[in-house]
Amino acid sequence: MKSEKKIIPSVTCPIFRAQKIISGKWKIYLLYLLSQGTKRFSDLYRETPGITQAMLSKQLRELEAAGIISRYVYPEIPPKVEYSLTELGQNFMPVLDELAKWSCTHLHPEEGEEKISGSA
Amino acid sequence: MKSEKKIIPSVTCPIFRAQKIISGKWKIYLLYLLSQGTKRFSDLYRETPGITQAMLSKQLRELEAAGIISRYVYPEIPPKVEYSLTELGQNFMPVLDELAKWSCTHLHPEEGEEKISGSA
DNA sequence: CAGCATCCCAGAGGATACTG
DNA sequence: CAGTATCCTCTGGGATGCTG
Numbered sequence: 001m002k003s004e005k006k007i008i009p010s011v012t013c014p015i016f017r018a019q020k021i022i023s024g025k026w027k028i029y030l031l032y033l034l035s036q037g038t039k040r041f042s043d044l045y046r047e048t049p050g051i052t053q054a055m056l057s058k059q060l061r062e063l064e065a066a067g068i069i070s071r072y073v074y075p076e077i078p079p080k081v082e083y084s085l086t087e088l089g090q091n092f093m094p095v096l097d098e099l100a101k102w103s104c105t106h107l108h109p110e111e112g113e114e115k116i117s118g119s120a
Numbered sequence: 121m122k123s124e125k126k127i128i129p130s131v132t133c134p135i136f137r138a139q140k141i142i143s144g145k146w147k148i149y150l151l152y153l154l155s156q157g158t159k160r161f162s163d164l165y166r167e168t169p170g171i172t173q174a175m176l177s178k179q180l181r182e183l184e185a186a187g188i189i190s191r192y193v194y195p196e197i198p199p200k201v202e203y204s205l206t207e208l209g210q211n212f213m214p215v216l217d218e219l220a221k222w223s224c225t226h227l228h229p230e231e232g233e234e235k236i237s238g239s240a
Numbered sequence: 241c242a243g244c245a246t247c248c249c250a251g252a253g254g255a256t257a258c259t260g
Numbered sequence: 261c262a263g264t265a266t267c268c269t270c271t272g273g274g275a276t277g278c279t280g
Contacts, residue, residue, distance in 0.1 A: 160261085160262090161261070161262050161263075162261065162262075165262090173262075173263065173264090174263085174264080174265090176262095176263095177262080177263060177264080193262095196261095197261090198261045198262080199261050199262050199263075200261070200262085201261080201262060201263085
């Protein structure tokens with residue numbers, strides 16, 4: 001524990017703060033899914049091929065901690081949990097929209113070098 | 121070694137593709153810096169407290185590989201290298217703008233749990 | 241159904257030293 | 261000045277299994 005004050009742009013720069021919140025392999029994608037409306041855990045799980053329950057749960061809790069999404073647990077058996085965007089999450093949508101536009105317009109897969117050749 | 125093709129949204133979803141490109145601790149911030157105009161390596165280095173030359177170099181090369189920024193090397197001694205946004209990078213600015221707006225409007229440091237109390 | 245616990249690993253990120 | 265090269269740490273992310 002160094003008590004030295006490190007001057008980092010983390011707090012100074014809004015870009016930095018935002019970036020930290022949305023960083024994560026699935027965060028933005030999950031926000032995109034939730035922009036379509038309230039969804040259950042299983043919905044998100046099914047619509048996010050490749051993710052594990054553990055990861056999904058983790059990412060969702062992080063997004064919840066950031067105040068971007070909210071979680072509603074139905075007092076039922078079997079459990080039912082719904083996730084939805086908060087006000088903050090709704091306000092994030094323009095960013096997502098611009099990102100999607102940018103990606104769709106300029107980031108065509110065929111221009112990249114990546115290929116979905118499986119795990120070869 | 122499963123030769124099975126994993127169906128991941130990586131390629132399907134534009135959001136996913138974009139996210140992979142801008143992921144990285146400094147990418148977005150560097151794009152922000154370069155949005156202010158062409159800058160030299162040393163400029164970026166000085167304006168990004170906390171980063172190391174190695175990291176800066178790495179991030180810049182990744183951004184360059186993604187076609188978002190361009191690099192111009194002056195044939196001089198001592199070396200002089202300038203970085204600037206490409207067309208693709210310019211087109212990304214709206215995203216950055218929205219992100220900044222979102223962060224500034226809704227992501228006040230005092231609302232979070234983080235505090236820059238430094239050596240407090 | 242939803243999610244936690246545990247273990248594991250690759251790679252992102254960092255510190256330091258050296259070079260054309 | 262603008263980088264490499266090397267080494268090291270840390271944590272994001274993944275696999276699997278268990279539970280209320």
